[in-house]
Amino acid sequence: MQKLNLNQILSQKLSPQQIQFIKLLQVPTAELDSRIEEELEINPALEEGKDGDAENQQDEFPDNTDVADSKDDKDVNIDDYLNEEYGGYKMQGDGNYSSDEEERDMPIGSHSSLHEQLLSQLNFLKLNEAQRLIGTQLIGSIENDGYIRRDLEAIINDLAFSLNVETDLDEVEEILFKIQTFDPPGIAARNLQECLIIQLERRNATEEPLLRMAIFIVQECFEEFTKKHYDKILKKAGIEEEELKEVIHLITRLNPKPGGISDGLSRNHYVIPDFILNNANGKFEIILNSKNAPELKVSRSYSDMFNAYDKSDKKDKKLKETVSFVKQKLDSAKWFIDAIKQRQQTLMRTMQCILDYQHDFFLDGDETKLRPMILKDIAERIDMDISTVSRVANSKAIQTEFGVFPLKYFFSEGIATDGGEDVSNREVKSVLNKMVDEEDKKKPLSDDKLVKLLNQKGYNIARRTVAKYREQLQIPVARLRKEL
Template identity: 35%
Template sequence: MKQSLQLKLGQQLTMTPQLQQAIRLLQLSTLDLQQEIQEALESNPMLEINEGEADGNSEEQASNETGDNNTAENDTTPEAEGLSQGPEDLSVGSSEDSAPQESDSEGEWNESIPQDLPVDTDWDAVYQSSGPASSAPAPDEENDFESRRSVGESLQDHLLWQLNLTPMEDRDRVIAMAIIDAVQPNGLLDSNAEEIFQGLGDQLNEDDSELEIDEVLAVLHRVQQFDPPGVAGENLADCLLIQLRQLPADLPYLEAAKTVVSEHIALLGNRDYKTIMKKAKLKEAELKHVIEIIQSLNPSPGDSISASTAEYVVPDVFVSKQEGRWMVQLNPEIAPKIRINDSYASLIKRADSSSENTFLRDNLQEARWFLKSLQSRNETLLKVASCIVEKQQGFLDYGPEAMKPMILHDIADEVDMHESTISRVTTQKFMHTPQGIFELKYFFSSHVATSSGGECSSTAIRAIIKKLVAAENPKKPLSDNKITQLLEEQGIKVARRTIAKYRESLNIPPSNERKRLV
């Protein structure tokens, strides 16, 4: 093969570092954004937290000091049809008495970036999706009890704490620690008493007296009296029996409940009530009271002692109805307000190429682009959220059953952005509505054709299934085929396997497991 030199012309999309920063901030969640702002405050001396003082002319003065004669731009977010919006709020509906508001600080910047952020399809080759990150510590967070509990207490820690408070001989304490080590996170043992006895034989048989199985059983019964009730049960029936023994002895139908749990737990799991009534010699009304007692027990007592910490959702957007119109507002508390430090910006001298002046000039440039990127992120998020609210007003008024089918392409066409940009904006961003707090991606769903030629959202179908199951007869629950027929009567054509998929996504068990006694 002969080597040769050739000239070739081509076009390639190249994103500037400023545009890359803007897009990266666009995809961050609230917690990630707070951490990013905190890192920028720590690394850039030109940035400081705005404590609410009026500084409308601060950046203009800094611009005059640098001698930059670029024309300032006053960017305003374009109005969509039927929308009126400012930098921090939008209203859906008639907007004759509303007008776009100009940003107070945006016009002061010498640089500008495109308002609609183009994103190429090879985004993953440039950036990786961001994972969950912890928020930056607030000054008053030190006094918060939940913030100090960085790691929750495990079930083993809880049991060992009770063991230390229990008077016990050293030999029995070793047995108890072996039993606690065998307790699973759900509270049940992963080894029976015989296996624990065999495991302790080599360790304790070296003493004067040989270990016996009765010693292990005696210590196991003491550990089973620990909190939470039902802990250290060998199986589900044993766990429930431990809890039943701790109930008051004069509780009606307590003995019958112990009999059903110890002898007919498999029949109870299959909801074979007729066989249980026949073998336990119980009437239907009596079995109903027995089942109520058993249902009050906890089959996984270890779940009440969880090592996981609480996760809080901070909404990025608030939606409320005012004077017949749905208003969309950004949450002003999701990120600290920052600005450019006037003192440091005034130190920049004209036509000075010293290292100190270059350092200040570069940091001032980065600070301006960072503030501009934050402003662009807020405007884009507000624009997308307002478009979602405009299309899903039925959901806001009537709930999930009125959800309209919507895909990313619908919003992308409406706001004139790329679908990948809409996907980044709606990921890990939450909206507070009268119906609850939802991720923006919740409002996007596929559609199912109706008999009238229209479309029905899959989210609305799930809501209808949930409503039908809630209103069903507990003695004769609705099967998937019956739910399919009921939906077809409403003009919604859905296959039975699709109903089964939607039901499982709602954590609704099959009809045979939903059967109850009335």
């Protein structure tokens, strides 16, 4: 038997305006222009320009559109790559690389013309139409770091279903090997071992004895090489330690990420800061980047149209629909403008609070002066929800005289000291990094030894925490830091 029950439930729902504000808040600066252009296209009641009734409302936002350079990748070496692939870190191109919460840069990648260069080189090969399509498909499968990680069988299936090209593994591999002769050397390799071998085989013949040994080690002792088991390599290769040093030096001069650098030019990465911090003898001024403060207004013609329709005869059905449409567009334009203004205010309030909290750091950029700070600390001070602060911190950056920093850089947990004080885990990481830099590379410090040294300096820290910080700093385990 069915029954009708009446229940009273207290629930909280976000209004359309609130949803729009939340979405705009998390949009990065680089994408805000596109989002505004999109809104201008779909809403004729929204226009660019100053509102006549609030002519000076945005004079506080000057035009600061400087783009700051972040760190270049030109100092790439084989150790860095081995640390990523074999020291517990995933390779960049697999789409699942570790998102390092402590990284200073928030790169907005500028796309190189690597694929165009490869396609240009493909045109010089004497290929029939089907082979050219196979080559194009292979080049399209090359990831940003220069590797092809897709299974060749999957590429064969793509060719059959998408381009109606029937082929087999032998033909695809034949064309792949031709692409692997292109510049930059090492391109289109399927793994690091193949990438190194391709580059070694293209080296100068004057290094021939050394080259032969380097190729032998990469082909036959690759696992021992990646794990730095030098004793095993010496025994297997039948060489002296001095010769092994020369071979390793040769291998470490190769480029483990051929897609990252082309034509001898390193790819640039850029950060568009949301804030610019000026320091005038200890007096700080925060300026909001003008890209975050666009000038928008409600269309005067649409407002006049609505007023005219609203005063006319309401009995006409078509007129009613027109009035409803115009009102909807006007409301939408007002909501969007309000959401942009609210975004600006929230950004400024959050940044000002972070500046006050980390005042000592902003004076001279000394990382050890960062105070422990979590999202809750800022949220309570500005009386906002933690999720709001999180959205600001995760996608915004500030330009200072010491460089460009993502806001999430200033957030860190506290570590207790023997003196009973809390210090930022960034200070501990800085000390840890210095210890590893100064260690004897023939006998690198284990995590247990690092814990003891940190405890001696007054930092109460567990071994698992040291291991976590070491991984975040992209420092491999002691075994992989060993050098001859």
